Amino acid sequence: MVSGPENPSPHIPPCAEITGMGWAAPGVASGTAVVCNALSVFPIATPLSYASHRARFMHSVRTSFPRPTCFRHSGSGGNEPDECRQRKRPENQGGNRLIVTEYVQISIETLHTFLSRVFVARGFNAADASFIADTLIDADRRGISSHGVQRLAMYDHKLRHGMIDPNAHATVVSDVKACAVLDGHSGMGQLISRDAMELAISKAQNHGIGIVAVRDSNHFGTAGFYARMAADQGLIGLASTNSNPLTVPTHAGLPALGSNPIAFAVGQGDDQLVYDAATSTVSLGKIEVLVKLGQPIEGDWAVDGQGLINHDSADVMDNIKATPRIGGLTPLGGAGETNAGYKGYGLALMVETFTGILSGGLLSLDMRGQHICHCFAAISLESFGGAPLVGSRVAELSRRLRSMPSVDGHDVLVPGDKENTAFRINTTTVTVDEATFRQLAKIGERTGIAAPPAIALDEYR
Ligand SMILES: NC(=O)c1ccc[n+]([C@@H]2O[C@H](COP(=O)([O-])OP(=O)(O)OC[C@H]3O[C@@H](n4cnc5c(N)ncnc54)[C@H](O)[C@@H]3O)[C@@H](O)[C@H]2O)c1
Ligand SMILES: O=C(O)C[C@H](O)C(=O)O
Structure with missing residues (x-):
């Protein structure tokens, strides 16, 4: 057989x-920004670098937020209005939209060390732990924040509850x-x-x-x-x-x-x-x-x-x-x-x-x-025809598609472009949402491993 x-x-x-x-x-740290307004949405689907966030945010402020109701520049405490602190199911979701946008920038090197140590603490050998860390950071570098370190809490939960066998x-x-x-x-x-x-x-x-x-x-x-x-x-x-x-x-x-x-x-x-x-x-x-x-x-x-x-x-x-x-x-x-x-x-x-x-x-x-x-x-x-020929034909097709005139001001892209661009930009740091940042800190406390600190965002000071 x-x-x-x-x-x-x-x-x-x-x-x-x-x-x-x-x-x-088989069977916030310091250095994050909070921005609230009742009528617009900050685009988060494909985060690039923090600078890109900032640029996109400022663009949306200029074009969509004529009068922001609150705008806090730093610190996790602050005296912002209650609605700016609201995170869980705002009552007006889907109607007048509440915006709470906080991101934290962290060093890739420190994050990799942290993740690897957490995975070793959960029973993996050093090489496997490092590989798993690579895959999560790869996602964040590419702007696929849905499947980067924001998922560490899920993996940690499954490892702690025996749903994943680190030695299998x-x-x-x-x-x-x-x-x-x-x-x-x-x-x-x-x-x-x-x-x-x-x-x-x-x-x-x-x-x-x-x-x-x-x-x-x-x-x-x-x-x-x-x-x-x-x-x-x-x-x-x-x-x-x-x-x-x-x-x-x-x-x-x-x-x-x-x-x-x-x-x-x-x-x-x-x-x-x-x-x-x-x-x-x-x-x-x-x-x-x-x-x-x-x-x-x-x-x-x-x-x-x-x-x-x-x-x-x-x-x-x-x-x-x-x-x-x-x-x-x-x-x-x-x-x-x-x-x-x-x-x-x-x-x-x-x-x-x-x-x-x-x-x-x-x-x-x-x-x-x-x-x-x-x-x-x-x-x-x-x-x-071999990989070089097929590769060059694919590249030519992509070039022709990208050169098509746009009808709405957004460039014509091919699949992978957004992620490749983000990957080239995010070489030393990645950006995570503040809730994920707090999850990393909690996992750090639980495992006794120092979580990566937020990098101060001087541009917000
Ligand atoms: N492990 C799992 O069970 C599981 C399940 C579902 C998804 N995922 C992962 O989640 C990630 C996100 O998936 P998703 O469906 O939410 O992603 P998505 O809706 O953002 O689509 C992403 C794809 O669309 C392409 N794209 C985006 N804008 C484009 C444009 N203007 N022109 C051409 N192409 C464009 C991207 O390059 C990418 O290939 C993926 O990495 C996927 O593998 C994992
Ligand atoms: O969340 C899951 O169980 C599958 C996948 O990762 C998803 O985001 O849809």
């Missing part, structure tokens, strides 16, 4: 050594030519996924393509990280995962599918094209960040139990955490059929097939925060 594995990872024992593996599914390594369930299935044994999603993508890359180098489905893993962070691993080696990379039930099928009022992202990467260096997104309208992480900032949801990202659009970020989070869950994320395209949300629903189902179904693991529908399934694929470009 199982052929000899091509096994690039010292962590994955060859399938021949695996016996009895069936297919049953993937084992091979089945390995036939270009395809394999791994069992992650409830290990850390980032480590299991790294090893699975390494196996897919090695298979693609040998067979032209490699596809590795994984069961019983955990939350892996951004899908793009793993797709880029393959692209960096001159292949096409694909990565996906299922998750807790978060997304409502078209016409349903309960979540049944994960936010099930798909990441695709091709090309190298500055010309790398990376599409990395949920098959729900956005990831849940984006709503978590809005809750932390006390901001409503601008877009039609979520519905309540009746299928009505819900713009109240805190309410959406409460509903998603409720037992049973109520409402959820809209599939990509939106609620109902008007904007073809059934296509996002279909894409989410495709991901569910490649992850939960092909791996023989848990479906999103049955998931409760663990036993997550992934799928990784790598495609060799040897038969298609």
Whole structure:
């Protein structure tokens, strides 16, 4: 049944050594700024550097905030009006919008040391701890704040409660030519996924393509990280995962599918094209960040139990955490059929097939925060003219798209541009929201490890 594995990872024992593996599914600091106003929203979706925040904020002040009701420059105490302090579900969310925007800038080096030490304290060896820290910081550097250190509290919770086994390594369930299935044994999603993508890359180098489905893993962070691993080696990379039930099928009022992202990467260096997104309208992480900032949801990202659009970020989070869950994320395209949300629903189902179904693991529908399934694929470009040729054609296509005239004042971009730009800017520091900053401090206290301090923002003084 199982052929000899091509096994690039010292962590994955060859399938021949695996016996009895069936297919049953496994069971402010100082220096922050607060800005409030009743009628506008500060854009937080793709944070760049603090300077960019500042520039974008000042632009929005000039264009949208003719008379800001409060504007505090520094310190976490302050005497600002009560409404400026409000964080949890402002009463007027979705109507007159309350803005509470606080960000903290921290050094990447200090953050990396902190994260690595926390993960070592939670049972990982130093190399694995450092790798996990790399993945979280990579997300923040790229402006994907939904999946950077703001998720440390989630991982820490799962580690403390035995939902993630820091010592687990993937084992091979089945390995036939270009395809394999791994069992992650409830290990850390980032480590299991790294090893699975390494196996897919090695298979693609040998067979032209490699596809590795994984069961019983955990939350892996951004899908793009793993797709880029393959692209960096001159292949096409694909990565996906299922998750807790978060997304409502078209016409349903309960979540049944994960936010099930798909990441695709091709090309190298500055010309790398990376599409990395949920098959729900956005990831849940984006709503978590809005809750932390006390901001409503601008877009039609979520519905309540009746299928009505819900713009109240805190309410959406409460509903998603409720037992049973109520409402959820809209599939990509939106609620109902008007904007073809059934296509996002279909894409989410495709991901569910490649992850939960092909791996023989848990479906999103049955998931409760663990036993997550992934799928990784790598495609060799040897038969298609080779990586340099394909890369140059992709780069040329991207250049032609970017040179298209804009109709609304925003540049035409290609997927990956925002993240690549942010990555180039955020070389020494990253910006986190203040609630996340406080979470880091709390985890620091709990583990006895000094949390990274905020870097003073002189421009606000
Ligand atoms: N681990 C999980 O379970 C899980 C689940 C869902 C999402 N995620 C991750 O969450 C992250 C965010 O996902 P999301 O869906 O909220 O992201 P999103 O809605 O911000 O979409 C991001 C994608 O859209 C592209 N993009 C943005 N603006 C563009 C423009 N003007 N022109 C062209 N392309 C543009 C980006 O480059 C990126 O590829 C991703 O990294 C994803 O992998 C993880
Ligand atoms: O939050 C999850 O469980 C999945 C994912 O990370 C998301 O943000 O949608």
